[in-house]
Amino acid sequence: MAKVLTSQADDFPRWYQDVLAKAQLAENGPVRGTMVIRPYGYSIWERIQSEVDARIKACGAENAYFPLFIPESYLQREAEHVEGFSPELAVVTHAGGKALDEPIVVRPTSETVIGEYMSRWIQSYRDLPLLLNAWNNVVRWELRPRLFLRTTEFLWQEGHTAHATREDAAAYATRILREVYEDFMVNVLAIPVLVGRKTASERFAGAINTMTLEAMMRDGKALQMGTSHELGQNFSRAFDITYLDAAGETQYCWTTSWGSTTRMIGGLIMTHGDDGGLVVPPLLAPIQTVVVLVKEADGAGERVAALADELAAAGVRARVDDRTSVSFGRRATDWELKGVPVRLELGPRDLAAGAVTVVRRDTGEKSQVPLDRAVARVRELLDRIQVDLLAAATARRDAATTDVTTVDEAAEAAQTGFARLPWDVVRGEGEARLAERGVTVRCLMGPDGSLPPSEDEPDLVAVVARAY
């Protein structure tokens, strides 16, 4: 492979920046912290949306849209919520050429405005559960932005639901965590995630329980890939989200919210990417296979086009690269940088052999396959790569995870990966001591890996790490 990127070993953050630029994923916008997502990067986001949206709908939620602008007074109705978000709000004070009577905030999240409308839409227990989701953009003024990982404006989906009982709300928040996020991340992104509970200090502003999915990047740091919250009755009390139960009594609803963002693209890059660039898992890839015309000769161009058609007919997202004005090496490198899982090369030597050269992006392995077996071979490889990427990422994570027994050992081990230790050892002053070394509790898990119903369960395990 040609060396066109800073290597991961030399400088991981710079490697990340190089990949963004060379794979044409995204670049900085003119206002600090904003992001321009380029067509290839956006096509990856569209694939994410498509997969996540289908899973959300399978859980019964419906899409809706709520406004970008929220009255400042709405945020102030929930004390913890406003306290949590105040430092990062963008506030509109002037519009239409004059000062506004009440400032308008640009949504940092939509709990408040959706709460207002839930209170109007919910009358009786027959209206519950109310299951909503929105695909939109939000703004949180970030002091230290990084493309995809932490930007002032980002794209996401935010789900908001209202239920009759705490148990229903908890069950739904957990269902989304498992059936939407975990399933998508593991089976499509091929990223292994730890599913756990946030500590009180890491909890969402206004939630009674925050659950998280944590992935390990190739540099050993953790990335929160998604969250699901039980909001208790905090927002239903603030926004008067009530219903009449079967006995005719007025009750407050129990609400949830859950979100996943363009940050997942950052996680994708840093989980699977290597010194050759991005590596996209086949099930996610906007382009699963590129058919490269090495050189126009002996009808090779027609064979390339026919091959791409056969692949498309077999359900493979295929693309032709017949830009013979660009040198072969350049084009091979381009597709590697973009992480296309399987590349087919067709040139005179292949034609003479009645074959096509097949290259795996993840391993670099090359083989020659008879033309009439090419489509079947591609489909086998796509399946194989999907499985292998998850296995490789899981192996890397497990190899960089250490069981320890003290806070000091955990802080040390977390400099290069994840550390696991008893929660009882950490709780209290432990979180502050870890923070001194840049380490946080990523999540709490049961001894068997289960999702704890509270942080007071016996024998909980704390997973700690440095995080993005």
Add this chain to the structure above:
RNA sequence: CGGGGAGUGGCGCAGUGGAAGCGCACCUGCUUUGGGUGCAGGAGGCCGAGGGUUCGAGUCCCUCCUCCCCGACCA
């Protein structure tokens, strides 16, 4: 806001008082297409802004602006 750096073609950088340059990218032509081909030619600059010193300032002095990195918040 505390500490540390940097502003020079699109991007990355060199240039310590005397002709604005280099690499990549871009355009033209030829060449080469099986791993970022090679050669030749070419286009592109208010050197962050303002003021000062000097015969002469990208370079020295002053003021301002912006950006980046390290700390506290965060999907």
